[in-house]
Amino acid sequence: MSSPSATQNTYPYPNEPTWSKSEKAIARTAFDTALKRELQDVMHTTKQMANQVKEPADVWELEHYLTERRKEINRKYDYRYSQLRHVFGRLLYEGRVSEEELRGLSDDKLKSIRSLAELLAKYAD
Amino acid sequence: MSSPSATQNTYPYPNEPTWSKSEKAIARTAFDTALKRELQDVMHTTKQMANQVKEPADVWELEHYLTERRKEINRKYDYRYSQLRHVFGRLLYEGRVSEEELRGLSDDKLKSIRSLAELLAKYAD
Numbered sequence: 001m002s003s004p005s006a007t008q009n010t011y012p013y014p015n016e017p018t019w020s021k022s023e024k025a026i027a028r029t030a031f032d033t034a035l036k037r038e039l040q041d042v043m044h045t046t047k048q049m050a051n052q053v054k055e056p057a058d059v060w061e062l063e064h065y066l067t068e069r070r071k072e073i074n075r076k077y078d079y080r081y082s083q084l085r086h087v088f089g090r091l092l093y094e095g096r097v098s099e100e101e102l103r104g105l106s107d108d109k110l111k112s113i114r115s116l117a118e119l120l121a122k123y124a125d
Numbered sequence: 126m127s128s129p130s131a132t133q134n135t136y137p138y139p140n141e142p143t144w145s146k147s148e149k150a151i152a153r154t155a156f157d158t159a160l161k162r163e164l165q166d167v168m169h170t171t172k173q174m175a176n177q178v179k180e181p182a183d184v185w186e187l188e189h190y191l192t193e194r195r196k197e198i199n200r201k202y203d204y205r206y207s208q209l210r211h212v213f214g215r216l217l218y219e220g221r222v223s224e225e226e227l228r229g230l231s232d233d234k235l236k237s238i239r240s241l242a243e244l245l246a247k248y249a250d
Contacts, residue, residue, distance in 0.1 A: 060195060
C-alpha cells in the first residue's frame with residue numbers, strides 16, 4: 001500500500017534537524033516531566049470538581065472536562081522528533097516546560113521553540 | 126419522505142394499552158423517582174472514585190464510567206407510553222422501582238411489567 005510518494009508525504013520536512021543522543025535525553029525528560037505535571041493537574045481538578053458535585057449536571061460536566069482533557073493531551077504530547085519543536089513551543093508558551101529544562105538543545109532548536117511560544121502568546125492576546 | 130407504511134413501521138404495536146390520567150401520574154412519579162435515585166448513585170460513585178484517584182489511569186477510568194452511565198441512563202429512561210412497561214420491567218428487576226410505587230396501574234400493565242422483570246432475572250442468572 002505504501003508508495004515512495006506516500007512515504008514522502010508522511011515526511012514533508014526532509015530538512016528536519018537531527019537530534020543528538022544528549023538532546024534526545026533532555027527532550028525525553030522535559031516531555032515526560034511536563035506530561036506528568038499536566039496529568040497531575042487533571043487529577044487535582046477532577047477531585048475538586050467531584051467534591052463540588054451537587055446535582056446531576058455537575059457529573060456530566062466532569063465527564064465532558066475529562067473527555068476534552070484526554071483528547072487535548074493525546075494531541076499535544078506527540079513524541080515524534082519531527083513534531084517535538086512544536087510540542088515544546090506550545091509547552092513553553094503554556095508554562096509547562098521552562099527554558100531551563102530545555103537547556104542543552106541546539107541553538108537552532110531552542111530558537112524555533114521560542115519563536116513558536118512567542119507566536120502563540122501573540123495569538124492568545 | 127413518510128409513507129403510510131413507514132408510519133406503520135414506527136408503531137409496530139397498534140394494540141398498545143392506553144394510559145389513564147391517574148396511571149400517567151403514577152408512572153411519571155415512579156419514573157422520576159427512579160431516575161433521581163439513579164443519578165444520585167452516579168453522583169455518589171463519582172465522588173468515591175475521584176477520592177480514590179491516585180494515578181492518571183484512575184481519572185480515565187472515571188471518565189469511562191461516566192460515559193457508560195450517561196449512555197445507559199439515556200437509553201433506559203425512555204418516557205414513551207409505548208416503552209414504559211419495558212422501562213418499568215427493567216427498573217423493577219433492578220430494584221429501582223418497587224411494586225408499591227407502581228400500584229394503581231392496570232392489572233394488565235402490572236402483569237407485563239412483572240413478566241419482564243422475571244424474564245430479566247432469569248437471564249441474569
